[in-house]
Amino acid sequence: MFIKIIFSYLIGYIRIKVEGYYIERFINICKSNKITIWNLKRNKDICLYLNVRINEFKELRNVARKTKCKINIQNKKGIPFLLHRYKKRKIFIILLFIMVFFIWLSSNFVWNVDIREENGLEIENLAQDLENAGLKTGNLKFKINTKEIINKIRLQRNDVAWMGIELKGTNAIVKTVKANEKPEIIDESEYCSIISDKAGIITKINAQTGTANVKVGDTVKEGDALINGWMEGQFTGIRYVHAKGEIEAKVWHTKHKKFLYSTTEKEETGNVENKYEIKFNNFKINLYKKLSKFEIYDTIETENKIKIFSDFYLPISIVKKTNKELNEKQKNHTLEELKNIGILELQEELDKEIENKNSIVNRNINTHERRRWS
């Protein structure tokens, strides 16, 4: 029945008032003539309100004439009446069509390029390269040849293992997988020697090809040759080779840093102020023009593109600027505190540098105080 009512809304129905003495007969004749009527309501007097479809209204009128009832139309509902009302409002209809046309037109463009990297490995400058290859916001969708773009980019760059472009609505989703970096291939036919890149004391040297230039216990500077790339034979003379070998040395890793007794630290006070901006491609409209009421603050900009459906982006975006108020605080440290902070900080930095921490021989920490009078 519910579907029937929706259907009757589509073809239109009217609510009528029937007045007369033989209302029961009227209803029974309607039933036998198979006129669908619903929501019958009788008032205290002799009138009856009921709904009927417009295509059956003529028949109903005949029935009413038979039973000597008066008919009065109360209300017209349904799409045919709605359309009839809007027939007079020509400008409204024209604008409606223009709007639909513009939505259709704007759906033919790409308004957002969404780059999704596999495993979160970021590929640098990919957006720029995509733009040069032809995938740009504001380009016509059917002019974009995804295969060609993929080929172009894969020819240009060698860190893209796989790439797929999917045009969904006005959204272009670019999925990429970053390629593993190729291992360096050592060309063994070229001759060379091994040179130290750090100063240290040699503890072990073992030359596989080439001749060792230093002995165990020697101190070497940066840039000294450790294994020379030639071999001397008694009969063959000097022969140039690709030097190869294993060298171990004691190396110093040093780090130093200055720490101040009094530092200013910034702290958020929790006061936040939001400003909004509307952006059409490059054209910006400020909605809030006053300067910020905070003296010291950080601004964070977040841009949201407006979309109608999940993938139908519009070329309009709302930029939200949040200003967070900061509070500067003077902080004084004692010498002991600074020492601890410094040691911890430098230790972390050194740990990144040293590969095998098991072979650390010695650890020296020096702190000295320097006062600056001003």
Added chain:
Amino acid sequence: MKKKNQNRIDKLLELPQEVYSNVPKIVITGFDEMIIENFKGILEYEEFFVQINTHIGIININGYNLTLENMTDDDIKVKGKIESIEIERTIDEN
């Protein structure tokens, strides 16, 4: 005799009675809604009283604010504050 046989077959097949005969089926949901299937016609309709004719008798519904919703060929829905229902038999089945 023949009718009895048919009744027996229908009982065997567990067909609902209102499908194969003109016997009305009355469903009352709550105290505000009532559906009558297999009805013949309306004898009287006022705001406080509805009299519905069926093939085996007359149903009288007393109440107030009674409205007839969804009138179709063979079922009718009465809505409103129903106070009492009376049944008048016109023919004896036996």
